Amino acid sequence: MTEPTPATSNSNGAPRQKRPIKGILGLVLLGFCLLFGWYFARGTWAASKMEDPTTPDQGVISKLVLSDDGHREIRTAVVIPVTIEQAWRILSDYDEWEKMFKTVRQKQRTEPLEGNRRHVVSDVMTPMGTITLDFIVTHEELPGGGYLAWWDAPTRELPINKGEIRITPNGANQTLFVYTVRKKYQQYPEFMVNNMLLKHQPDIVSTLRLRMIESAKE
Numbered sequence: 001m002t003e004p005t006p007a008t009s010n011s012n013g014a015p016r017q018k019r020p021i022k023g024i025l026g027l028v029l030l031g032f033c034l035l036f037g038w039y040f041a042r043g044t045w046a047a048s049k050m051e052d053p054t055t056p057d058q059g060v061i062s063k064l065v066l067s068d069d070g071h072r073e074i075r076t077a078v079v080i081p082v083t084i085e086q087a088w089r090i091l092s093d094y095d096e097w098e099k100m101f102k103t104v105r106q107k108q109r110t111e112p113l114e115g116n117r118r119h120v121v122s123d124v125m126t127p128m129g130t131i132t133l134d135f136i137v138t139h140e141e142l143p144g145g146g147y148l149a150w151w152d153a154p155t156r157e158l159p160i161n162k163g164e165i166r167i168t169p170n171g172a173n174q175t176l177f178v179y180t181v182r183k184k185y186q187q188y189p190e191f192m193v194n195n196m197l198l199k200h201q202p203d204i205v206s207t208l209r210l211r212m213i214e215s216a217k218e
Helices: 021-042 084-091 094-100 190-217
Strands: 061-066 072-080 104-113 117-126 129-141 147-152 160-169 175-184
Touching (some): 072 190, 084 147, 084 160, 084 175
Antiparallel strands (some): 061 072, 104 117, 117 129
16 A cells, blocks of 8 residues: 655645635636626627606616617616706707816817807817817707707717717606717727716716706706
8 A cells, every 4th residue: 555645734834735726717717707798798788779767866877779770879868857948058058068068178169050050179088088079060959849969070089979969858847868879989899988988978967967957047
């Protein structure tokens, strides 16, 4: 019979236990894969539609959804306790944009154009850096009441940069505010951009909501 291999010991003579390094590394790798999988799915899987909030106390709801033409876009909605006229007066005042949109670092120029359009040039902060946008916003009055403002402002860094703001009456002295954007950066994958928007767009809409409520009281 062979003698058992003696256990290794430390300087104090106590048996030294071998650490399961491979097992720990495997768990870390598994956790990373699960986290990345969730992050990828969050920025890729899009719902066919989104249920909008019906009351102000439901807060801001933001989701990745499929547009009518099959593209993924971020749709963020909230009910604001102001009238549709108050909401539009504030939204169509471009001097207010730096207060309402925290991403607007500096509004360089804005001028009215014919056909309910507005030329806007502004520096906008994004998690991917500050970019200068030179774009035209088109205003439309909706048939059933409410207003729509939309824009298409591509740049070299941002070849797809489309968005719209839609406000509609939501009962007495309330407005349903819906902010929808679709962005594609030149250097970043789509799922990463969508995750960034899902994180930051609710904050932008919450700030805008508070500003509207404050302005309505002035």
